[in-house]
Amino acid sequence: ILNVEQSPQSLHVQEGDSTNFTCSFPSSNFYALHWYRWETAKSPEALFVMTLNGDEKKKGRISATLNTKEGYSYLYIKGSQPEDSATYLCAFIESNYQLIWGAGTKLIIKP
Amino acid sequence: NAGVTQTPKFQVLKTGQSMTLQCAQDMNHNSMYWYRQDPGMGLRLIYYSASEGTTDKGEVPNGYNVSRLNKREFSLRLESAAPSQTSVYFCASTADFYNEQFFGPGTRLTVL
Numbered sequence: 001i002l003n004v005e006q007s008p009q010s011l012h013v014q015e016g017d018s019t020n021f022t023c024s025f026p027s028s029n030f031y032a033l034h035w036y037r038w039e040t041a042k043s044p045e046a047l048f049v050m051t052l053n054g055d056e057k058k059k060g061r062i063s064a065t066l067n068t069k070e071g072y073s074y075l076y077i078k079g080s081q082p083e084d085s086a087t088y089l090c091a092f093i094e095s096n097y098q099l100i101w102g103a104g105t106k107l108i109i110k111p
Numbered sequence: 112n113a114g115v116t117q118t119p120k121f122q123v124l125k126t127g128q129s130m131t132l133q134c135a136q137d138m139n140h141n142s143m144y145w146y147r148q149d150p151g152m153g154l155r156l157i158y159y160s161a162s163e164g165t166t167d168k169g170e171v172p173n174g175y176n177v178s179r180l181n182k183r184e185f186s187l188r189l190e191s192a193a194p195s196q197t198s199v200y201f202c203a204s205t206a207d208f209y210n211e212q213f214f215g216p217g218t219r220l221t222v223l
Binding site: 031032034036042043044045046049051089091093097099101102103104 | 151152153154155156161201208209210211212213214215216217
């Protein structure tokens with residue numbers, strides 16, 4: 001059974017501080033890794049689609065890195081703002097088309 | 112461009128009743144998905160359709176059936192609702208399985 005783990009489960013961060021969290025996934029049969037942001041009472045929205053080992057992607061203050069050999073991806077948020085409060089999900093896509101979601105990291109930004 | 116739409120937004124059922132959740136996308140996507148989201152559980156895949164005319168079971172298919180009516184529409188049916196099916200249901204679509212998924216607004220279902 002494939003397992004995708006995200007840590008921590010939840011995180012409280014002071015406004016203005018930077019933070020990061022992890023998505024761990026199987027290191028074999030990798031095809032792609034997605035990051036999504038899920039705000040309360042809304043639907044998940046894609047942040048990044050990552051496919052190559054060593055990939056680094058950036059969107060504003062949010063960036064992500066990918067290490068497929070060791071099976072992890074980091075999501076970084078620089079200078080956290082209240083609007084960054086959300087649950088961040090990762091989804092691992094295996095080469096046989098199987099897609100497995102992590103349970104998410106819930107980020108709360110304290111003003 | 113409406114993206115992914117779902118109906119209804121809210122529904123209350125009694126145990127044993129049946130209903131169909133509707134999903135449609137206007138992005139010409141090949142693949143469509145049905146998820147349920149329960150507190151502390153993240154997203155769990157119920158069924159998916161990789162392309163028009165095909166459907167496959169996901170992680171939690173029991174108690175559900177699906178129909179990929181055409182490329183645009185993918186419906187989820189509960190034949191005999193149970194309280195354990197109380198959840199928020201999301202439909203999603205993607206151009207191809209490795210691309211980002213686009214989600215509908217969700218249907219909040221309560222089974223009494």
